[in-house]
Amino acid sequence: MENEVIHGNDINPEIYITTSKKKIVHVNVSASGVPNSQLYKTFSVIHGQTQLVKLNISFRLHNTELTKKAVLIQADDEIVVYAVxxxxxxxxxxxxxxxxxxxxxxxTASYHPATHYCLFAIIGVYDETNVSIHLPQIHHLSVTLNGYTYHRSHWINVTLDRLSTLEVRSKHDLTGSHIVSSKPIGVLSGNKKTTIGHGSTHDHLVEMLLPLSSWGNNFATVPIPDRHGIGDMFRLIASEDNTHIHVSGINSGKPFQDHIKLSKAGHYVQKHYSSGLYSHIIADKAISVFQFSLTQKGHGDYADPSMITVIPIEQYAFEYTFTTPEYSHGNYSNYFMFIIDSSQKNGLRIDNRSLAGDQVYHKIPETHLVGGYMKISVGTHSVTHTDPTTVFGGILFDKANAESYGFPVGLLLKPINTVSTCI
Known part of the structure; x- marks a missing residue:
């Protein structure tokens, strides 16, 4: 998606590809829609290795535009792909x-008020895919596409082909934009760049969204590590009308409760919770949950806004393999945040090693889970369990001066939400 260039120095977008497989996996990366891109790469990956593909800046989306900038990645076995x-x-x-x-x-989900634009982007997977976008009912909202301006509650209708991309941007909040399509599509969402909380620095936000079929009812949260009391922002979005949400937690040793009602599908609530809060979120209807790190305070608090999908507990996976991307000025401070059954915590392994003896585990109230985090080194890592049937959640969060990112390192993506609100 769109990002802000400063000092005229464009940095190439990057794709990292790895695998948890112990055998060689063959990968092809190509793009047929970008003129003169000459992107066609073939290579192999195996467990413990990561391949980096740098894209030309022409692949970055701009404004509200319908183009053909998607990248096709194909492999002969399972791989892990994340984009920077x-x-x-x-x-x-x-x-x-x-x-x-x-x-x-x-x-969709964005943060608002945004220093720059709120964004989402849709990726076509199949030819002749009919896509309808119902914009949220936000005062003064406007989106201009192909010379026509759409306002709040308007529908935008487009047809996407394979590898087509549509970016939509607005100065107003796009959270809750409802996207329905005739065939499966991919959706990215976030902000060009924004400040969250107080401070002068701001950062790009993006996540690839879970389809409504993968939304869940149960979530556990771990606060962003080492933020010195600055707290985290959360957005919780409803998939159905009259959704009731209960948040329970332990906040620096003290019980915490919050009760929320969302009256309409696509409506959201924004909450600023303490850096000491480990919480359990339960909803009577499927929701999505996003965690935002806040703008740095300075004086040793080095981090900046990032947007993280909080994975439903029902979607936790059995193992994760990932690499720590590089900071634009060197290396980040790298953290792996995890949630696991308290009875299984001693079997957790990172790169086949037990966690440190002084590892701290925090109870997630009203569950059998505990959460925590550990600092990790730069490079490729695998997080597994001695019992291969044990599932757990994992997030990679990296921070540096005025720059951060965070994302879930994997999930199961089961179709656990069977209720559709398609119009």
Missing amino acids: NREEKSDDVYLALPIDALGKEYY
């Missing part, structure tokens, strides 16, 4: 979802 959209002091990373896990219905 970095400019100087403006970076975020998203986990790319496989085509067979995509859906036909989404609600």
Whole structure:
């Protein structure tokens, strides 16, 4: 998606590809829609290795536009793909979802008030895909596409072909834009660049959204590490009318409760929770949850805004393999945030090693889970369990001066939400 270039120094977008497989996996990366891109790469990956593909800046989307800038990645076995959209002091990373896990219905998420634009982008997977976008009922909202201006509650109708891309941007909040399509599509969402909270620095936000079919009812949260009491922002979005949400937690040793009602599908609530809060979120209807790190305070608090999809507990996976992308000025401080059954925590392994003896685990109230985080080194890592049937959640969060990113390192993507609100 769109990012802000400063000092005239464009940085190439990057794609990282790895695998948890112990055998060689062959990969092809291509793009047929971008003129003169000459993007066609073939290579192999194996467990413990990562391949980096740098894209020309012409692949970055701009404004509200319908183009053909998608990248096709094919492999002969399972791979892990995540994309880095970095400019100087403006970076975020998203986990790319496989085509067979995509859906036909989404609600978007951004942060507002945005320093720059709120954005979402739609990726065509199949030819002749009819896409309808119902803009949220936000006062003064306007989106101009092909010479026509759309306002709040308007529908935008387009047809996408394979590898087509549509970016939509607005100075107003696009959270809750309802996207329905005739065939599966991919959707990215976030902000060109924004400040969250107080401070002078701002950062790019992006995640690849879960389709509505993968939304869940149960979530556990771990606060962004080492933020010295600055707290985290959360947005919770409803998939159905009259959704009731209960948040329970332990906030620096003290019980915490919050009760929320969302009256309409696509409506959201924004909450600023403490850096000491480990929470359990339960909803009577499927929701999506996003966690935002806040703008840095300075004086040793080095980090910046990033947007993280909080994965439903029902979608936790058995193992994760990932690499830590580079900072635009060197290396980040790297953290792996995790949630696991308290009875299984001793079996957790990172790169086949037990966690440190002084590892701290925090109870997630009203569950059998515990959460925590650990600092990790630069490079490729695998997080597994001695019992291969044990599932757990994982997030990679990296921070540096005026720049951060965070994303879930994997999930199951089961179709656990069977209720569709397609119009």
